[in-house]
Amino acid sequence: MTLLTNSVTACTGTLIVGAGQAGLQLAVSLRENGYSAPITIAGAEPWGAYQRPPLSKSFLNGDVDEDNLSLRATDFYTENAIDARIGTRIWDIRLAASGRGGEAFTGDGRVLGFEKLALTTGSRPRRLTIPGADLTGVCYLRSIPDATHLRTLLGVAHTVVVIGGGFIGLEAAAAARRRGLDVTLVESYGRLLQRVVAPPVSAFYRGAHDRRGVHFRLGSGVIALHGDERVTGVELSDGTVLPADVVIVGIGVEPRIELAHRLGLTCSRGIVVDESARTSNPTVVAAGDCTVQPHPQHPDTLVSLESVQNAVDQAKVAAATLLGRNRPPTTVPWFWSDQGDLKLQIAGLSTGFDDFVVRGEPDSESFSVLYYRDGHLIAADAVNRPHDFMAVKRALSLGSTIPSEEATNTDFTLKALIRAVDAPLPAGRRP
Ligand SMILES: Cc1cc2nc3c(=O)[nH]c(=O)nc-3n(C[C@H](O)[C@H](O)[C@H](O)COP(=O)(O)OP(=O)(O)OC[C@H]3O[C@@H](n4cnc5c(N)ncnc54)[C@H](O)[C@@H]3O)c2cc1C
Incomplete structure (x- = not known):
């Protein structure tokens, strides 16, 4: 240049x-x-x-516009x-x-x-490098033009294949289902959100999206996209060709x-x-x-x-x-992902966990998973359970914990179970 x-x-x-x-x-x-x-x-x-x-949520659904x-x-x-x-x-x-x-x-x-x-x-979104990756109808989701283009295509599409079972893929799948489209999500790992959540959360999302009509092909690689100018199909490593008039690629950044x-x-x-x-x-x-x-x-x-x-x-x-000033206090990492009516909130970083407990009943679509390392609380995923999310975020910001033995007891709020690391469990609440 x-x-x-x-x-x-x-x-x-x-x-x-x-x-x-x-x-x-x-x-x-x-x-x-x-x-x-x-x-x-x-x-x-x-x-x-x-x-x-909002690009993969309310904007894609058509609930908000560029101006918002x-x-x-x-x-x-x-x-x-x-x-x-x-x-x-x-x-x-x-x-x-x-x-x-x-x-x-x-x-x-x-x-x-x-x-x-x-x-x-x-x-920027990681791009597919397989044959057919440049066909019309193959979409990524990062910017306003990406989301506007996809929103337009979803307005006339019938069959959508989503490649990637991470947050963006699942949010986009939920948006496409909301429009009543036929949606199949393909993921090369054996479970959804594999790199970021524990198996019960993956299993929950598979079941919940399945109930909402999304088809899944887990543990499947994509080897080619078919079509002349426009995409018409997605070829999997086992030779299956899934019909598609829109392909949404969410394979990381x-x-x-x-x-x-x-x-x-x-x-x-x-x-x-x-x-x-x-x-x-x-x-x-x-x-x-x-x-x-x-x-x-x-x-x-x-x-x-x-x-x-x-x-x-x-x-x-x-x-x-x-400015040469002291660093502001360290904050607890947190994240959210809205997949249709399923609101996931994550507090802390669960990487390296060696134990976890499930609080509440996943079938009720309101539950939390708390992650531990060396006996200490390090993170939580809360599905439609904002109070659990807030309590764990607070515990982590205080450098406190919520004993795993107690966390599953839904008779108590998690907030009430926060205690200093190494503090003994109250009498009568020993496991
Ligand atoms: C569809 C979608 C959904 C998301 N949903 C969630 C969510 O639910 N929860 C959540 O916590 N996070 C979510 N995220 C992630 C979150 O939006 C990003 O982590 C956040 O935007 C990162 O901000 P940033 O400023 O680092 O990068 P960006 O927002 O990407 O901004 C970087 C900017 O730099 C510009 N730029 C790059 N190079 C140059 C250059 N050489 N010269 C000039 N400009 C340049 C780019 O064009 C871009 O505008 C989502 C992201 C996407 C794409």
Whole structure:
């Protein structure tokens, strides 16, 4: 690519690359903490920061429109002196040899100078690389155009195949069923949400979506998509061809780390940052889906947390770091996924659990699974059970626990069962 560097826009302040959830929060937090120098946010998409979660839920269902997705009104940017360069992709960045500031290069030949730099570039959907992957009717779900296109197709489709039994795939399947379409979900693992939940939660979601009319092909690889111009079928590894006039692909995301690579920043499955959102170059911070960070309890392990909560909280940390302030208190990771009328809320990180208990009855479609490691509560998945979610989130934020022996007793609220780690069980409640 040829860079035309004939137009330099001086920027003495902070440049945030990526106008999504994390980028906007970073700008907000800088201003809230008294930062008065210029702030520029460069965003490749032609919109200011918007909410992505509705794209696979209410927006896909047609319950909300594009206008309802903005995180802030246009006035907010002017009122807070935030220079939002919408529709501006940054193609390259060079840091000054002095180690202070640098220049960023836009696709249309402009140069943005900066003193401080933050990368909040998010991620993109992982794409299929099998024959037929480029056929019309094969859809991904990340942006407003993706969701608008899919919504239009679902309006005229009859048969939908969803590839991927993760959150996006299940939410999209629920939305397609709500329209009465014939939906089959294909997943290469033997169970749904395999990498993120315990077997009872996977089994629950399979049963619940099955009751709502979704067909499943678990443990099935997809080897080709059929069709001339438009997709007409999905070929599985056992030779079955599932008819499809729309294929929704939800097989995970890849962080956008091209700029980080150009800057020589350490990357693995994302830009590697520390607890303060600092990259391997301590003058550059990063936040959101583009990062991997130390696991809150096991700092030697890096985790990628693709959630609104992480984008927001990590951006607050990044802002504090840019301002040379103390890091805000560590927060408990949390996440939600609405699949039709099934509301899943997750508190904490269950990776590495060695025990779990089920509270409530999955058949009632209201239950929780609490995860333990070395006897301590580390996380919970709550299905249509917001009080359980809140109690576990609170216990984790206090550094407390909920004894597994007691957690299944629905005569008590989980809130009432929170106690200090190592506190003895009350008399009469011993297992
Ligand atoms: C369909 C969908 C449903 C979701 N549902 C949930 C949910 O229910 N619960 C939940 O917690 N999370 C959910 N998420 C995840 C959540 O939306 C993301 O974790 C969050 O948006 C991450 O924010 P971010 O700012 O890191 O990245 P993004 O929101 O992706 O923003 C990054 C921005 O940077 C821009 N950019 C990238 N490179 C450049 C460049 N070189 N120059 C300029 N701009 C650039 C991108 O175009 C993008 O606009 C969902 C995501 C999707 C896609």
